[in-house]
Amino acid sequence: MLKGKMKFIIAIAIIALTVSYLVYGGVKDTMVYYLTVEELRAQVPDVYDSRVRVSGIVVPGTIVKENDGSLEFQISDGAQTIDVQYEGIIPDIFADDVEAVVEGVYAKNDVFEADTLLAKCPTKYEDAESLYENKEASY
Amino acid sequence: MVETGSISILLSFVISIYILFASIYGVKSRKWDFVRSAENAAIAVFVLLLIATIALVHSLINLDFNLKYVALNTSTDLATIYRFTSLWAGQAGSLLLWCLVLSIYTAIVVLQSRNKDRDLMPYVLATLSVVSIFFIGIIAFVENPFETLPFTPKEGRGLNPILQNGYMAIHPLTLYFGYVGVTVPFAFGMGALLSGKLGDAWIKYSRKWALFAWTFLSIGLLLGARWAYLELGWGGYWAWDPVENAAFMPWLAATAFIHSVMIQEKKGMLKKWNMSLIIITFFLSIFGTFITRSGIISSVHSFAQSDIGPMFLGFIAFILLFSFAMFIYRLKDLETEDSFDSILSRESAFIFNNLLFLGAAFAVFLGTIFPILSEAVTGDKILVGPPYFNRVNVPIALVLILLMGVGPIISWRKASFKNLIRNFIYPTILGVLTIIVLLILGMRDVVAIISFALCAFVTGTVFTEFIRGTRVRMKRGENPIAAFMKLVSRNKRRYGGYIVHMGVVLIVIGVTASSVFVTEKQSTLNAGESMELRDYSLRFDGIEQYTTDAKNATIANITLFASGKEIDQIRPEKNIYKYEGNREINQETEVALRSTFKDDLYIILSSFNPDGSATIRAMINPLVNWIWAGGLLLVIGAIVTMWPSGKKITETAFVRYSVGEKDAAIRA
Numbered sequence: 162m163l164k165g166k167m168k169f170i171i172a173i174a175i176i177a178l179t180v181s182y183l184v185y186g187g188v189k190d191t192m193v194y195y196l197t198v199e200e201l202r203a204q205v206p207d208v209y210d211s212r213v214r215v216s217g218i219v220v221p222g223t224i225v226k227e228n229d230g231s232l233e234f235q236i237s238d239g240a241q242t243i244d245v246q247y248e249g250i251i252p253d254i255f256a257d258d259v260e261a262v263v264e265g266v267y268a269k270n271d272v273f274e275a276d277t278l279l280a281k282c283p284t285k286y287e288d289a290e291s292l293y294e295n296k297e298a299s300y
Numbered sequence: 301m302v303e304t305g306s307i308s309i310l311l312s313f314v315i316s317i318y319i320l321f322a323s324i325y326g327v328k329s330r331k332w333d334f335v336r337s338a339e340n341a342a343i344a345v346f347v348l349l350l351i352a353t354i355a356l357v358h359s360l361i362n363l364d365f366n367l368k369y370v371a372l373n374t375s376t377d378l379a380t381i382y383r384f385t386s387l388w389a390g391q392a393g394s395l396l397l398w399c400l401v402l403s404i405y406t407a408i409v410v411l412q413s414r415n416k417d418r419d420l421m422p423y424v425l426a427t428l429s430v431v432s433i434f435f436i437g438i439i440a441f442v443e444n445p446f447e448t449l450p451f452t453p454k455e456g457r458g459l460n461p462i463l464q465n466g467y468m469a470i471h472p473l474t475l476y477f478g479y480v481g482v483t484v485p486f487a488f489g490m491g492a493l494l495s496g497k498l499g500d501a502w503i504k505y506s507r508k509w510a511l512f513a514w515t516f517l518s519i520g521l522l523l524g525a526r527w528a529y530l531e532l533g534w535g536g537y538w539a540w541d542p543v544e545n546a547a548f549m550p551w552l553a554a555t556a557f558i559h560s561v562m563i564q565e566k567k568g569m570l571k572k573w574n575m576s577l578i579i580i581t582f583f584l585s586i587f588g589t590f591i592t593r594s595g596i597i598s599s600v601h602s603f604a605q606s607d608i609g610p611m612f613l614g615f616i617a618f619i620l621l622f623s624f625a626m627f628i629y630r631l632k633d634l635e636t637e638d639s640f641d642s643i644l645s646r647e648s649a650f651i652f653n654n655l656l657f658l659g660a661a662f663a664v665f666l667g668t669i670f671p672i673l674s675e676a677v678t679g680d681k682i683l684v685g686p687p688y689f690n691r692v693n694v695p696i697a698l699v700l701i702l703l704m705g706v707g708p709i710i711s712w713r714k715a716s717f718k719n720l721i722r723n724f725i726y727p728t729i730l731g732v733l734t735i736i737v738l739l740i741l742g743m744r745d746v747v748a749i750i751s752f753a754l755c756a757f758v759t760g761t762v763f764t765e766f767i768r769g770t771r772v773r774m775k776r777g778e779n780p781i782a783a784f785m786k787l788v789s790r791n792k793r794r795y796g797g798y799i800v801h802m803g804v805v806l807i808v809i810g811v812t813a814s815s816v817f818v819t820e821k822q823s824t825l826n827a828g829e830s831m832e833l834r835d836y837s838l839r840f841d842g843i844e845q846y847t848t849d850a851k852n853a854t855i856a857n858i859t860l861f862a863s864g865k866e867i868d869q870i871r872p873e874k875n876i877y878k879y880e881g882n883r884e885i886n887q888e889t890e891v892a893l894r895s896t897f898k899d900d901l902y903i904i905l906s907s908f909n910p911d912g913s914a915t916i917r918a919m920i921n922p923l924v925n926w927i928w929a930g931g932l933l934l935v936i937g938a939i940v941t942m943w944p945s946g947k948k949i950t951e952t953a954f955v956r957y958s959v960g961e962k963d964a965a966i967r968a
Binding site: 166168169172173176177179180183184186187188190191192193194195196214226250251253264 | 643691
């Protein structure tokens with residue numbers, strides 16, 4: 162009986178170890194630092210050529226759409242600004258003043274080469290301020 | 301209407317507190333009148349919340365902009381159907397809906413068992429009322445859907461256009477039916493712990509409710525995936541986004557629970573395990589609501605952000621501490637009646653299934669909270685992306701598919717070599733043949749080959765079971781169709797389960813094909829130019845624009861050719877919404893989809909230029925329709941499993957199985 166129990170404990174331990182190993186390896190190989198523009202600039206030159214995710218506000222008027230569908234723009238945290246180059250699907254809510262999250266590599270020429278672009282509009286739903294603006298506008 | 305709604309919510313809050321005390325006091329002092337009045341009060345809570353919901357819906361449909369919730373989520377140009385669905389577009393409304401669904405379930409629980417299990421039910425009701433008190437408390441005092449503004453705006457902010465979609469209209473609803481549904485089996489578990497009635501009753505009820513909640517979670521996940529596929533315009537249906545994970549985690553834990561609970565029913569084993577599992581499932585369900593509603597983890601679609609986060613964390617901490625304290629208190633009553641004999645048995649297949657599902661849930665959980673965790677520990681915010689989730693979950697999923705084939709037909713207790721050969725020879729041959737055929741066809745992707753082979757293996761085992769069962773009945777002189785129908789209807793749980801498994805197989809085939817074999821291309825075309833994509837050719841015929849009351853739309857007219865023959869006209873769109881409140885969606889993409897069971901042609905209008913040229917992104921996603929078809933089959937299977945038996949059949953079934961069950965009942 163004990164022998165049977167031992168077998169189970171070993172089998173369970175193997176599963177637990179395998180899952181732990183998968184998690185460990187997965188985290189180690191895919192983890193990406195999430196930085197603000199300022200943090201990114203503060204880590205130059207160490208950050209060059211490593212994969213990071215950066216968030217900042219899209220600087221109004223800097224969005225340039227190329228004919229081939231690729232995109233150039235700047236993001237800023239108020240103090241610092243970086244150039245971003247991106248090719249891929251452009252989220253519907255991407256626009257001036259929107260908070261953008263880009264993932265990719267910060268190249269030595271200080272251009273962020275992004276392959277992922279997310280855009281957030283956290284103010285959309287639960288912010289009543291604009292209702293007040295709306296009020297002023299309508300009177 | 302506003303006063304009616306507010307008062308109803310306040311009353312339901314007060315009554316919920318009454319239910320908690322009346323049911324506990326009633327059962328402790330054996331004063332059954334109190335229990336009965338608590339039960340009636342539960343129905344009153346349902347009626348009150350229904351009134352509150354109707355009041356809010358009334359305000360939404362009539363655009364009473366004096367209500368903050370209405371002003372934030374609707375606008376005059378919004379179609380009536382979306383005015384109604386904005387009930388669950390924002391924070392306060394969806395929390396009200398949560399409360400309403402919970403009160404519906406509570407009322408059903410009360411009505412189903414008015415005269416049964418008197419020692420257990422008051423505690424179940426008390427647990428349900430604690431959860432109600434928390435959620436109703438939030439809508440009564442923190443996020444009140446009936447909060448008014450000091451003025452009445454002329455116009456509301458409108459509903460996000462990407463939420464104006466049929467799938468989005470019902471997806472949150474189904475997900476809530478699932479999320480909230482998990483509360484009921486948890487309440488039965490807690491009821492059992494609190495009352496000490498740890499016999500078969502709580503297991504019987506919680507199994508059914510868990511299956512019910514699981515079915516809705518599954519539907520919700522699939523509808524969400526389909527919505528993302530159609531509306532987000534990036535060509536995929538699953539991105540391991542925190543909000544998606546939020547629903548996926550309780551689904552994984554619930555799947556483990558509905559499997560292992562069968563072992564307790566049949567063998568009286570795994571009692572502690574099942575109790576822990578249902579607590580974990582409930583925790584993940586509340587945690588999922590917390591992630592979705594608090595916006596704590598940056599997500600591409602945290603639609604709501606607010607300060608109810610700390611309250612949720614407090615509630616989660618309370619739930620976990622209290623339930624595990626109760627669990628430890630009753631530990632000696634949760635002793636197992638039977639033991640494991642062999643590692644080659646159905647019991648152990650279930651154990652491995654459970655460990656893997658829980659392992660997957662843990663891995664997803666860790667990946668989801670990793671940014672918070674890393675920031676707390678190291679000060680750096682570190683993310684793990686979709687590659688992490690795939691790397692961890694794909695191997696686990698493959699082993700689970702293997703177990704899905706093995707589990708249902710391996711013998712209980714100890715499988716002999718002879719039994720293994722007899723049951724698994726044909727499915728194994730089928731699996732191996734699949735590998736050979738795929739290699740000959742030129743497929744070289746190892747994960748895909750393993751996945752398809754395992755799917756063939758599972759299909760083989762399921763068909764063997766159906767054929768074997770039908771044949772046994774045919775020997776009694778029934779014709780094949782009657783034999784098959786009776787086989788399924790007399791063993792709904794078992795064969796319904798097999799149908800669910802076949803649904804999963806279809807989903808796995810679809811997911812494997814569409815994630816491994818995507819063809820993608822982007823071109824900028826002038827009118828008249830074409831782009832080639834495998835056998836397809838897309839001729840761009842030019843840009844066309846039109847306006848409606850709500851939007852300015854731009855369409856790319858595309859003629860589609862397959863192997864040189866014209867087959868279809870497709871029109872991807874870009875919309876600019878006229879209404880101010882929707883402007884944050886700068887350009888909304890409507891993809892064009894040509895969907896068959898072979899593949900989906902997924903066309904996006906990326907951009908268009910003043911000179912009339914357009915940038916078109918096109919993808920061929922193979923077998924995506926198999927996912928939705930599999931989902932449908934899964935739901936059919938779940939319905940078969942849950943379909944109530946006629947009275948006569950239950951009686952014969954009782955006689956047939958009574959020996960084993962009586963034994964278990966005596967021991968319990």
